[in-house]
Amino acid sequence: MNKVINFYKRNLKEILRDPIIYIFCLGFPVAMFLLFYIINKFSNGNTPTFEVLSLLPGIIVFSYSFVMLTLAIVVSKDKQTFFLKRLYSSPMKSYHFILGYFFVGLIVGLLQTLVCIITGFIISLISNVSFISISSVLLLIIAQLPVLITNIFLGILFGTIFNDKSAPGICSVFISLSGILGGCWMPIETMGAFELFCRFLPFYPSVYIGRIITNSTNAIGITYSFNNVAFLGLIPIFIFMLGSIILTVVAFKKNMVSDK
Amino acid sequence: MNIITIENVCKNYKTKKALDNVSLTIKKGELFGLLGVNGAGKTTLIKILCGLTYKTSGTIMINNFNLDKEIDKIKEIIDISPQETSVANNLTVKENLEFFANIYNNNNANTVNKIVDIFNLNEVVNQRAKTLSGGYKRRLSIAIALISKPKILFLDEPTLGLDVFARRELWNIIKKLQKDITIILTSHYLEEIENLCDRVAILSNGKLLKTGTIKELKQMTKAKSFEDAFIKLVEAKSE
Numbered sequence: 001m002n003k004v005i006n007f008y009k010r011n012l013k014e015i016l017r018d019p020i021i022y023i024f025c026l027g028f029p030v031a032m033f034l035l036f037y038i039i040n041k042f043s044n045g046n047t048p049t050f051e052v053l054s055l056l057p058g059i060i061v062f063s064y065s066f067v068m069l070t071l072a073i074v075v076s077k078d079k080q081t082f083f084l085k086r087l088y089s090s091p092m093k094s095y096h097f098i099l100g101y102f103f104v105g106l107i108v109g110l111l112q113t114l115v116c117i118i119t120g121f122i123i124s125l126i127s128n129v130s131f132i133s134i135s136s137v138l139l140l141i142i143a144q145l146p147v148l149i150t151n152i153f154l155g156i157l158f159g160t161i162f163n164d165k166s167a168p169g170i171c172s173v174f175i176s177l178s179g180i181l182g183g184c185w186m187p188i189e190t191m192g193a194f195e196l197f198c199r200f201l202p203f204y205p206s207v208y209i210g211r212i213i214t215n216s217t218n219a220i221g222i223t224y225s226f227n228n229v230a231f232l233g234l235i236p237i238f239i240f241m242l243g244s245i246i247l248t249v250v251a252f253k254k255n256m257v258s259d260k
Numbered sequence: 261m262n263i264i265t266i267e268n269v270c271k272n273y274k275t276k277k278a279l280d281n282v283s284l285t286i287k288k289g290e291l292f293g294l295l296g297v298n299g300a301g302k303t304t305l306i307k308i309l310c311g312l313t314y315k316t317s318g319t320i321m322i323n324n325f326n327l328d329k330e331i332d333k334i335k336e337i338i339d340i341s342p343q344e345t346s347v348a349n350n351l352t353v354k355e356n357l358e359f360f361a362n363i364y365n366n367n368n369a370n371t372v373n374k375i376v377d378i379f380n381l382n383e384v385v386n387q388r389a390k391t392l393s394g395g396y397k398r399r400l401s402i403a404i405a406l407i408s409k410p411k412i413l414f415l416d417e418p419t420l421g422l423d424v425f426a427r428r429e430l431w432n433i434i435k436k437l438q439k440d441i442t443i444i445l446t447s448h449y450l451e452e453i454e455n456l457c458d459r460v461a462i463l464s465n466g467k468l469l470k471t472g473t474i475k476e477l478k479q480m481t482k483a484k485s486f487e488d489a490f491i492k493l494v495e496a497k498s499e
């Protein structure tokens with residue numbers, strides 16, 4: 001465990017000393033919130049998707065894709081600068097590395113979640129809507145953990161298999177997917193076949209479950225409830241989580257002894 | 261006593277035969293040079309010895325551990341300063357040293373300070389690694405490799421890209437390193453090998469041409485200078 005903590009500390013320093021984290025992981029969610037708040041205001045506040053409590057789970061899930069990007073950048077850079085190669089010849093094992101990266105992703109992700117919640121709270125004050133209770137806030141954080149974990153491992157995975165030039169590109173594909181297919185700012189429930197497709201991926205079900213917790217209303221005026229969409233949605237959420245963990249472990253082990 | 265025994269080692273990359281039946285022994289406590297032009301196979305051999313890539317065939321024993329079976333034990337007693345100066349760029353010099361010391365549970369102020377002194381890093385100890393000059397970065401990279409108190413230290417092209425002054429300074433440091441470490445140093449600079457190494461192996465195109473002291477290699481080829489000896493050996497093989 002000492003080796004994990006040691007590596008975790010280094011990764012945290014490495015990330016916190018790079019301005020990119022503040023732009024992507026903290027600035028971006030706040031900016032999105034403000035943007036949709038303004039849009040909603042100028043459209044006379046009649047877009048349910050843009051209501052604070054509906055936005056909150058969507059932005060949280062979307063912002064996790066920036067955790068993925070951050071990790072992919074760190075891991076691929078560590079590879080590119082041969083920092084990892086050197087550590088591979090030390091007594092560190094693959095799980096030390098993976099956990100050391102994972103915990104940093106977890107911390108950054110949780111901080112982001114907090115920033116999103118605080119921003120949402122402030123906007124709810126400004127626009128005079130009541131916010132969710134503390135227990136709902138906690139439940140929301142826990143409910144979004146699986147999709148956060150998925151994003152963290154995907155980030156480590158992409159950093160491991162791609163170089164520092166192509167990893168960010170691959171991630172931006174996932175960032176777009178997470179944004180569009182998560183239904184953060186699109187009323188997916190009105191889109192028929194597209195909705196069905198989104199239910200096979202983890203993003204939309206995660207946002208959906210989040211919206212049950214924030215007690216928000218969908219585009220056709222129905223309050224989100226724990227129905228089949230949420231229930232069956234748990235399947236892709238957990239399959240993607242397990243899949244990303246397994247793939248990361250396999251890829252990382254392979255990278256430790258390689259011809260590259 | 262031999263600390264490293266390499267027998268009939270071959271390495272085939274997909275497109276290239278990088279090591280061709282290399283056999284070699286390295287004695288405990290010596291500063292051993294691997295000399296060869298770019299692409300000779302030096303880095304490949306070092307990577308195999310450190311468990312960073314697989315060999316295609318052959319046997320390797322390090323400190324009586326079999327590389328194929330006991331790589332974990334080997335990793336406890338070796339360290340490498342790779343050809344690329346790989347350090348944590350956003351950490352300071354001190355943080356880098358502490359980070360690597362922690363991996364080996366060696367982190368105490370004494371060890372770190374001693375290494376800082378040996379490598380003359382006092383001036384830059386609180387500077388982030390990415391802001392260091394080439395010479396300082398190399399020194400840090402090698403200092404990091406020593407913090408684990410390895411029995412065997414691999415230095416892959418330690419002075420690559422340094423100016424003459426930085427190179428001289430580094431040579432002096434390497435010479436002073438305590439004699440109970442075995443150092444394997446690769447270089448394509450003849451004067452570096454001549455200056456530092458007790459014994460030399462000459463690699464060319466993946467083949468090991470000759471092993472011996474500088475003096476022996478000169479006598480063998482009846483050459484006046486080490487450079488002449490090197491050229492004669494490499495050319496004789498390629499004819």
Ligand SMILES: Nc1ncnc2c1ncn2[C@@H]1O[C@H](COP(=O)(O)OP(=O)(O)O)[C@@H](O)[C@H]1O
Nearest residue numbers: 259260273276278297298299300301302303304
């Ligand atoms: N990952 C690799 N894949 C294919 N060929 C490689 C790889 N690494 C090195 N080589 C080739 O193997 C040969 C030896 O390379 P290397 O060991 O790096 O030489 P040196 O360190 O002596 O300059 C070179 O021809 C090089 O192009």
Ligand SMILES: [Mg+2]
Nearest residue numbers: 302303343417
């Ligand atoms: Mg090399």
